[in-house]
Each structure stands twice: as structure tokens, then as C-alpha cells.
Amino acid sequence: MNQFKVTHSPFVKSANSVNFIKEQKLIMLIMVFVVGLVMTNWQALYILGIALASALVFELLYNIVCYEKIRVDFLEVLICSITFTCLVGYKTPLYVPVIAMAFSIIVCKMVFGKNENHIVNASAGGALFVGIIFSQGANLFVRVSGSGFMRNPYGALLENNIADFNIIRCLKGQISASIGCVCLAVVAVALIYLIATHSVGIKIPIIAVVSFVLMTFAINQFNYEYILPYLFSGNFLFVTTFMLTEFSTSPNTTLGQFIYAIIFGVGASLIIKYSGGGDMAILALLVCVNCLSPLLDRVIRPHYFGEGANE
Amino acid sequence: MIEALTRGIKLGGITNSLAKAKIAEIKSSANFCVPLKSGAGSESKPLVIVGDLIKRGTVIGAPSDETSGFVYSPCSGAVVSIKDKVNSLGENCLNVEIEPAHKDSLLYFRPLENRDNNNLFGRLIESGSFDNWGKRYPSYHKYINPNTIGARTLIVKLFDSDPYCVSNLKIAEDYAKEVALGALCYFKVSVAVKLIFVGSKAVSKSTNQKIYDAILDEINKSDMKTNQVSFVTVSKVYPNDEDHLLTKKVLKKTIAVSVPVSDKGVFIENAQTCLNFYRAVYDNLPTTEAVYTIAGNNLKNQGVYLVKNGLVPQNVFASVDIKNKELFKQYSIGGTFNGISQCDTSVGLPLSVSTLFSNKWNDENFKERDCINCGRCNARCPIKLSPMMIDNFAINKDFARAKRYGVLSCIDCGVCSYVCPAKRHLSQRISDTAQAIKQRRTM
Numbered sequence: 001m002n003q004f005k006v007t008h009s010p011f012v013k014s015a016n017s018v019n020f021i022k023e024q025k026l027i028m029l030i031m032v033f034v035v036g037l038v039m040t041n042w043q044a045l046y047i048l049g050i051a052l053a054s055a056l057v058f059e060l061l062y063n064i065v066c067y068e069k070i071r072v073d074f075l076e077v078l079i080c081s082i083t084f085t086c087l088v089g090y091k092t093p094l095y096v097p098v099i100a101m102a103f104s105i106i107v108c109k110m111v112f113g114k115n116e117n118h119i120v121n122a123s124a125g126g127a128l129f130v131g132i133i134f135s136q137g138a139n140l141f142v143r144v145s146g147s148g149f150m151r152n153p154y155g156a157l158l159e160n161n162i163a164d165f166n167i168i169r170c171l172k173g174q175i176s177a178s179i180g181c182v183c184l185a186v187v188a189v190a191l192i193y194l195i196a197t198h199s200v201g202i203k204i205p206i207i208a209v210v211s212f213v214l215m216t217f218a219i220n221q222f223n224y225e226y227i228l229p230y231l232f233s234g235n236f237l238f239v240t241t242f243m244l245t246e247f248s249t250s251p252n253t254t255l256g257q258f259i260y261a262i263i264f265g266v267g268a269s270l271i272i273k274y275s276g277g278g279d280m281a282i283l284a285l286l287v288c289v290n291c292l293s294p295l296l297d298r299v300i301r302p303h304y305f306g307e308g309a310n311e
Numbered sequence: 312m313i314e315a316l317t318r319g320i321k322l323g324g325i326t327n328s329l330a331k332a333k334i335a336e337i338k339s340s341a342n343f344c345v346p347l348k349s350g351a352g353s354e355s356k357p358l359v360i361v362g363d364l365i366k367r368g369t370v371i372g373a374p375s376d377e378t379s380g381f382v383y384s385p386c387s388g389a390v391v392s393i394k395d396k397v398n399s400l401g402e403n404c405l406n407v408e409i410e411p412a413h414k415d416s417l418l419y420f421r422p423l424e425n426r427d428n429n430n431l432f433g434r435l436i437e438s439g440s441f442d443n444w445g446k447r448y449p450s451y452h453k454y455i456n457p458n459t460i461g462a463r464t465l466i467v468k469l470f471d472s473d474p475y476c477v478s479n480l481k482i483a484e485d486y487a488k489e490v491a492l493g494a495l496c497y498f499k500v501s502v503a504v505k506l507i508f509v510g511s512k513a514v515s516k517s518t519n520q521k522i523y524d525a526i527l528d529e530i531n532k533s534d535m536k537t538n539q540v541s542f543v544t545v546s547k548v549y550p551n552d553e554d555h556l557l558t559k560k561v562l563k564k565t566i567a568v569s570v571p572v573s574d575k576g577v578f579i580e581n582a583q584t585c586l587n588f589y590r591a592v593y594d595n596l597p598t599t600e601a602v603y604t605i606a607g608n609n610l611k612n613q614g615v616y617l618v619k620n621g622l623v624p625q626n627v628f629a630s631v632d633i634k635n636k637e638l639f640k641q642y643s644i645g646g647t648f649n650g651i652s653q654c655d656t657s658v659g660l661p662l663s664v665s666t667l668f669s670n671k672w673n674d675e676n677f678k679e680r681d682c683i684n685c686g687r688c689n690a691r692c693p694i695k696l697s698p699m700m701i702d703n704f705a706i707n708k709d710f711a712r713a714k715r716y717g718v719l720s721c722i723d724c725g726v727c728s729y730v731c732p733a734k735r736h737l738s739q740r741i742s743d744t745a746q747a748i749k750q751r752r753t754m
């Protein structure tokens with residue numbers, strides 16, 4: 001560093017670094033996972049262990065084969081495997097995480113993207129892939145209930161009687177669901193924490209939730225009683241907190257973020273209305289809006305200050 | 312440190328300790344190294360040779376064209392060398408090294424007989440008072456620019472938006488009367504019809520009021536109509552004091568960044584240049600010193616200091632009590648976000664900047680990572696550019712698209728580099744690309 005340097009000042013930089021952002025996300029994911037673990041079954045630890053080990057192996061293999069480097073981004077691998085584990089039920093067969101992680105790391109993260117920049121959320125891609133191949137696609141857009149490895153009890157709840165919905169039970173985690181979604185209070189806390197530490201942007205989650213609420217209100221004959229059951233239905237809140245907000249798969253202009261979040265919010269509400277809140281369908285929607293994001297970035301070019309002003 | 316949800320950046324904390332600082336003088340008996348170029352204007356011609364004995368205020372450099380100015384000796388002494396070397400802003404130019412004498416005697420300008428426009432204009436040229444280096448024009452150049460159109464407004468900044476710099480505020484507090492009279496001189500020279508003083512909301516209302524009252528006192532004594540003068544306060548968001556942004560905030564007028572605001576009849580000066588002009592006109596003093604804010608967490612006595620032209624940083628640092636000498640291998644000059652990072656502590660400090668900054672070294676700030684597409688740079692860029700996209704174009708040398716995305720409108724504020732969590736050197740590459748495009752244009 002002793003050579004003469006003439007550059008813009010590197011002395012003052014925001015303390016918010018990439019690692020800081022990832023660490024905050026990881027801490028919140030661990031918190032959500034641990035709560036899910038306590039409320040469901042310790043068996044979920046096996047799923048995480050296998051997901052983590054396979055993610056590590058696949059990332060290492062890929063880097064060795066393609067770049068001839070022994071290199072692993074531990075934070076990314078941890079985030080990807082915990083997110084995937086949170087999306088499934090504890091009864092998931094143990095070979096499923098291996099296949100999902102192979103798809104996540106090799107296809108979503110590395111083939112269709114590069115280190116920090118991929119097109120679709122890796123965990124969503126992996127979960128959707130195994131969802132499709134192991135439920136023969138049948139569950140994709142239909143009501144999911146019962147004991148499949150991606151169960152959605154809220155869908156079933158909605159099927160019966162809206163009056164049965166009990167928000168306290170949702171918040172306390174007394175309703176069975178995928179590991180990350182059993183206790184939605186903790187997911188809501190994680191969202192607030194991540195926004196407060198600037199680890200996720202504020203616009204996307206807020207707009208997604210607001211458009212989701214408005215759409216729910218509109219499609220249920222303006223009956224506000226449906227809003228909370230919808231909001232706490234399935235993995236909408238979890239996906240919004242940890243996946244929709246992922247920087248690399250979301251647009252980077254304000255208008256793009258608005259469109260992206262509105263499509264997701266509105267779409268998720270329609271999915272819950274017409275498919276009973278299928279987790280898989282929401283993941284499919286997420287993958288679709290992720291794919292839309294590069295397009296939005298390409299099409300929307302914000303006008304800069306003084307552009308077109310009399311020169 | 313709190314970042315507001317606005318474009319640009321708002322930091323709290325550092326100014327609290329600087330706010331109490333008083334303007335102090337730096338005493339040094341070491342040799343001065345006066346650069347004959349301290350901005351993007353041309354280099355001045357040397358008027359002395361090695362061995363000349365000179366007094367403080369002796370002209371040692373004269374304008375070589377209309378974008379260069381007079382340079383005066385900051386002390387009495389002997390010229391020991393005139394060498395071509397890099398100045399503190401990284402540009403090659405002649406540097407006059409002066410060994411100070413024990414006794415300092417001063418050369419004044421001849422007193423002005425009357426202060427009409429023409430004489431004032433002559434004195435302005437003589438004074439060697441430069442604009443803030445960021446605008447890269449000697450002050451007087453804009454007043455004779457034939458492009459100038461429209462009703463003329465003179466804006467005087469009584470603040471710096473850089474949170475680590477309080478030089479203008481301190482001058483306004485301590486020399487309100489002189490700043491008012493200097494501003495009136497500029498008002499005459501610019502044939503303006505409106506004079507607006509701009510303060511910052513970062514300081515208390517009572518402090519601003521005190522400054523405004525003192526200025527108004529002087530204005531009332533002059534022949535100026537009170538309805539020609541107004542006071543405005545703007546929030547302290549960096550880089551609010553950039554000419555185009557300030558014009559937008561104060562006059563609600565959008566001027567393309569590629570056009571100097573002076574071409575549209577808006578002249579912007581700060582408290583420092585007003586004080587310099589006042590001293591040249593009323594005290595007959597050539598400009599030989601500037602008020603610097605010397606700040607950063609590597610300094611025991613950070614504060615506001617009078618720095619003579621050509622003082623070398625190693626002596627400045629010795630006088631302000633540094634914490635860790637090793638860390639002074641790197642410091643920055645001319646702004647904490649967009650200043651020049653320097654390693655050489657023997658280059659002369661110019662009068663065209665007002666910040667010398669040294670923070671503890673952090674290697675992490677240099678390690679670039681891949682962009683994570685967080686969009687923070689887009690959200691904070693005060694010009695609403697898309698730094699991440701332009702950076703991509705810059706890396707791929709796609710100048711046509713970089714231009715379409717407004718690279719030439721970048722004001723070099725450094726906000727994008729500051730907020731980037733991946734520590735990408737955005738503003739550096741963007742400004743290099745803009746330079747390259749401009750050079751190709753002139754080829």
C-alpha cells in the first residue's frame with residue numbers, strides 16, 4: 001500500500017458489508033429454524049445436516065471442475081441449506097435434500113448465474129424441483145393438505161371454516177406446517193430485524209404485503225376477516241422475508257421493485273384463494289417473478305437529474 | 312452514524328466534536344512547497360527563480376491563461392527549488408519550494424481608490440482566490456464567461472455538506488461581517504439581481520440566526536435593497552452543496568450537470584471565497600492561506616486550522632498530534648467521500664480544498680467483491696444515475712451505453728462507493744469513464 005495512490009477516498013465506507021448482510025440473514029434463519037425445530041420434531045436436524053453436507057459437496061465439486069479452485073462460500077451455503085430445510089416438513093425423506101441441493105447449487109446458483117448473482121432464488125429452485133418430481137406435479141397448483149412433505153395446513157383450514165382461524169395459534173406455532181412456517185411470529189420478528197439492520201430493502205416486503213392484503217380484501221367481497229388467515233397462510237410470509245427480498249434476484253430500480261413486489265403480492269393472494277395456499281405454487285410464483293426481475297432491470301431506466309434539461 | 316432514507320447520505324456524530332472547534336493556526340518552520348496548479352485550470356507561470364529572496368505576498372506565479380490565477384508566497388524567505396512534481400491532488404506541475412526566513416514581512420496590494428465594478432473585478436483576478444477545487448474554475452473565469460444567460464443570482468454557501476468538514480460554517484460564525492462584505496463585492500462583480508445566503512439545518516436555529524443577523528447588519532449599511540437578499544437553510548445531506556443540487560434546492564431550477572450553473576446565470580461562492588475577496592479588497596491582502604478542517608479518528612486534535620499555501624502534510628500532522636504515525640502513510644485530501652487518497656506526505660497543500668482527513672486504515676475498504684445487486688447505489692445517487700449499471704459498462708468499455716445512462720452527469724460525489732456493501736470502486740471507475748469519454752470527444 002505504499003505506492004502513490006490517487007483515487008477517490010477509500011477511508012470512509014459504510015459499515016454495512018456483504019458479509020454483515022449475509023450474517024444477519026443467517027442469524028435470523030437460524031432463529032426461525034430453531035423455533036421450527038422445537039415446535040415440530042428434532043428429525044428436522046437430519047434434513048438440515050444432509051442439505052448442508054450436500055450443498056457443501058456440490059459447491060466444492062462445481063468449483064473444482066469448472067474453476068479448478070477449492071473454494072466454498074460458507075455463508076451462502078448455510079443460507080441456502082437452512083432456507084431449503086425451512087421450506088419442507090420434518091417427514092421429508094432424507095434423499096430429497098440431496099437432490100434439491102444439487103439442483104440449487106449447480107443449476108440455479110452456478111449454471112444460471114455467477115457467484116453473487118443468480119436468476120432465481122437457489123433454495124426456491126431446489127425446493128420446487130423436488131416438489132415437482134416427487135409429487136408428480138400434481139400438487140403444484142392444487143390444494144395441499146395432509147401429510148405430504150410440503151404440507152399446508154392453512155389451506156385446509158381455509159377449506160373448512162374461516163371462523164376456525166385462530167391467529168394466536170399461528171403466532172404461537174401450534175399449527176403444523178413446514179419447519180420455517182410453524183411460528184409466524186418469529187418470521188415477522190425476523191423481517192423487522194432484517195429491515196432495521198438494512199440487510200433487506202424495506203420496499204419489497206412492505207409493497208408485497210400491502211398488495212397482498214389489498215388483493216385479498218378485493219377478492220373476498222371486501223370482507224376483512226379473510227386478511228389474517230390469508231396472510232398467515234402457508235409460506236407467504238417466510239418467502240417474502242427471506243427469499244423475495246434476496247438482492248441478486250430482485251430488481252434494483254424503485255419502479256422495478258414496485259412491479260416485482262406487486263406481482264408477487266397479488267399473485268400469492270390469488271394462489272391462496274384458488275389453490276388453498278399451496279406452498280409449491282407460491283414457490284413457483286417466486287421463481288416466475290425472479291425471472292421477471294432481469295427484464296424489469298433492462299426495461300426500466302430511471303431518468304437522471306437534469307436529463308433532457310436545456311443544455 | 313445514521314443514514315437517512317434520502318438520496319445522498321446523512322451522517323451524524325462527527326460534526327459534534329468539530330462543532331466546538333475554533334479556527335487555530337498551524338505553526339511550522341519547515342520549507343513550503345507551493346504548487347503552481349491546484350485544480351483543473353491551467354498551471355500558472357513561475358515568476359521567481361532559485362535563490363530569489365521574497366516576502367509573504369510576493370507574486371511567485373502568474374496566470375498563463377484565463378483558467379489559471381496568481382500565486383503568492385505564503386511566507387518570507389528564499390526560493391530553494393522549482394521542481395516539476397506531483398501535487399497533492401495527483402497532478403504534475405511546477406512546485407516552488409520556499410525556505411522560510413526567521414522574520415516574516417508582508418507585501419500588501421496597493422489600496423483600492425474606489426470600489427466600482429471594474430476595480431473590484433481587477434482585484435478579484437489579483438487576489439488569487441479560487442473556487443472549491445471540485446468546480447475546477449478560478450472564480451473569476453465564470454464572471455467573464457460569454458455563455459452566461461438569464462437573470463443572475465448569487466448564492467453564498469455558509470456550510471459544507473461533507474459531514475467531516477465545518478470550514479465554511481466556522482468562517483461564517485467567526486467572520487460574518489467580512490463574509491457579508493465579500494459577498495457584496497461578488498454581488499457587484501457578477502451584476503447579480505439576487506443574493507441568497509444558504510445555511511445548514513445541521514446547526515441550531517440560533518446559530519444560523521446569529522450569522523444571518525450579523526450579515527444583515529452589514530447589508531443594511533450598504534446601498535443594497537433588502538428585498539434583494541434572502542436567507543435559506545437546507546438539510547445537511549451530503550452532497551447538498553454541489554452547485555446543481557444547490558440550485559435545484561434553493562431556486563427550484565434544474566440545470567443539466569454537463570452545463571456549469573454559471574452559464575445559466577447562477578453564481579455560487581462559499582464563505583471562504585467571500586472572506587478571501589473581502590481581505591483582498593478591504594485589507595489589501597493577497598490570498599495565501601485557507602481554512603482547513605483536519606479530521607479523522609487518527610487525530611488527537613482534530614479541528615479547524617488556518618493552512619498556508621504549500622504547507623506539507625507531514626508538518627501539519629506533526630502539529631495536530633497524530634495518534635499513529637504509521638497510519639499516515641495514507642490520508643485523503645479534498646473531501647472525505649470524493650477526495651484524493653494520498654501516500655506522499657511531502658506534497659504541498661493547495662488553497663483550493665478545505666479538508667485533510669485521516670482515518671484508521673482499513674484494508675477491507677479496498678477489497679472489492681462481486682456486486683450483489685442490492686440497488687443501494689441506485690437508491691442513494693443524488694443524480695439518480697444507476698452506478699452499478701454504469702460500472703458494468705465501464706468494466707466492459709461500453710462507452711456508448713455508459714453515456715446513455717448518464718455517466719457524464721456524475722458529479723463525482725462518491726456516495727455510491729460509500730454505500731456499496733461490496734466495496735466496489737464505483738465512483739472511481741465512473742469518473743475514469745467520464746474522463747475517457749470527454750477526452751475522446753476532444754480528440
Ligand code: SF4
Nearest residue numbers: 692721722724725727
Ligand atoms: S454515480 Fe456519480 S453522482 Fe452518483 S453517487 Fe456515484 S459518484 Fe455520486
Ligand code: SF4
Nearest residue numbers: 682683685686688731
Ligand atoms: S451498492 Fe454495490 S453491491 Fe449494491 S448494487 Fe450497487 S454496486 Fe452492487
